[in-house]
Amino acid sequence: MIQCNYCNSTKHKKRYHVQSSENNKTVTYYTCQRCGSIMQYPLPDENTIKEYYNNYREIKKNMNPGYLNQQGYNALKNERNMTLKEIGFDSKTIPNKTNIELGCANGHFLRYLVEMNSKETIGIDISDELLNSIDLNGVTLINGSLDDIKTSSCDTLFLFNVLEHIPDIQSLMENSIRITKPDSSIIIEVPLSGFVQNFFGAKWRFFMPDEHIQIPSKKGLIMLLKRYNLKVTGYTRFGSGFTSGMIHPFFKRIFDYSAKKIKCGDRGTFLIQPEKIKPL
Numbered sequence: 657m658i659q660c661n662y663c664n665s666t667k668h669k670k671r672y673h674v675q676s677s678e679n680n681k682t683v684t685y686y687t688c689q690r691c692g693s694i695m696q697y698p699l700p701d702e703n704t705i706k707e708y709y710n711n712y713r714e715i716k717k718n719m720n721p722g723y724l725n726q727q728g729y730n731a732l733k734n735e736r737n738m739t740l741k742e743i744g745f746d747s748k749t750i751p752n753k754t755n756i757e758l759g760c761a762n763g764h765f766l767r768y769l770v771e772m773n774s775k776e777t778i779g780i781d782i783s784d785e786l787l788n789s790i791d792l793n794g795v796t797l798i799n800g801s802l803d804d805i806k807t808s809s810c811d812t813l814f815l816f817n818v819l820e821h822i823p824d825i826q827s828l829m830e831n832s833i834r835i836t837k838p839d840s841s842i843i844i845e846v847p848l849s850g851f852v853q854n855f856f857g858a859k860w861r862f863f864m865p866d867e868h869i870q871i872p873s874k875k876g877l878i879m880l881l882k883r884y885n886l887k888v889t890g891y892t893r894f895g896s897g898f899t900s901g902m903i904h905p906f907f908k909r910i911f912d913y914s915a916k917k918i919k920c921g922d923r924g925t926f927l928i929q930p931e932k933i934k935p936l
């Protein structure tokens with residue numbers, strides 16, 4: 657049975673058949689009728705996912721040159737500065753906190769945290785190869801998952817482009833709650849289904865078989881968070897769906913600007929905090 661892991665509904669509508677250029681097969685994505693989130697079905701098994709990430713560096717090199725090098729870092733730094741400001745995250749808190757990033761890849765954002773004088777910095781990734789390429793002092797690197805983090809030890813948990821990759825979203829959420837302190841923040845950046853994705857149909861840039869397996873709508877994400885007593889206190893949406901080279905840079909700038917302005921972009925970043933339960 658196809659179930660939406662964001663809103664728990666089993667009703668779905670539109671299907672997209674997406675050809676994967678990386679692993680030479682066609683997969684099917686379903687749209688949840690209730691919340692509009694999108695899931696690959698059937699979900700890839702553990703071995704398929706493992707195999708995919710073993711080739712990750714190679715895949716990223718083909719798809720998105722620059723993602724993992726110095727220029728990539730500068731671009732990322734500017735983007736993160738802007739995004740964190742837009743969602744209302746106070747970067748001045750970084751130096752007093754234990755900051756943890758799940759899915760740290762080759763450590764660009766860890767470097768950002770170190771440059772911001774993070775008190776304690778922990779990076780977690782499933783790829784040994786990527787972790788081995790990180791050359792940073794004062795950072796703890798873990799080849800594993802949130803299971804490896806102590807209960808109530810984290811002030812700020814960063815999940816940049818993680819959620820859409822994870823088969824077991826429930827366990828990710830439970831673990832996120834377990835490791836964070838009561839007054840913590842969670843930052844989630846994720847592709848979002850909706851207007852832009854509808855416009856591009858099966859050609860949408862974030863349909864990436866075996867990599868992006870469960871993509872939420874904004875509504876679906878909020879429903880998921882609610883089940884864990886979490887609420888969104890600030891967010892931003894950006895991305896017109898056009899990637900560099902697809903259209904003239906002038907038009908891309910206009911479309912990107914508009915998507916952000918009217919908050920219909922196909923990516924979003926959310927500042928999330930625990931719902932304060934009023935004392936009786």
Ligand SMILES: [Zn+2]
Pocket residue numbers: 660661662663664665688689690691692693876
């Ligand atoms: Zn749903």
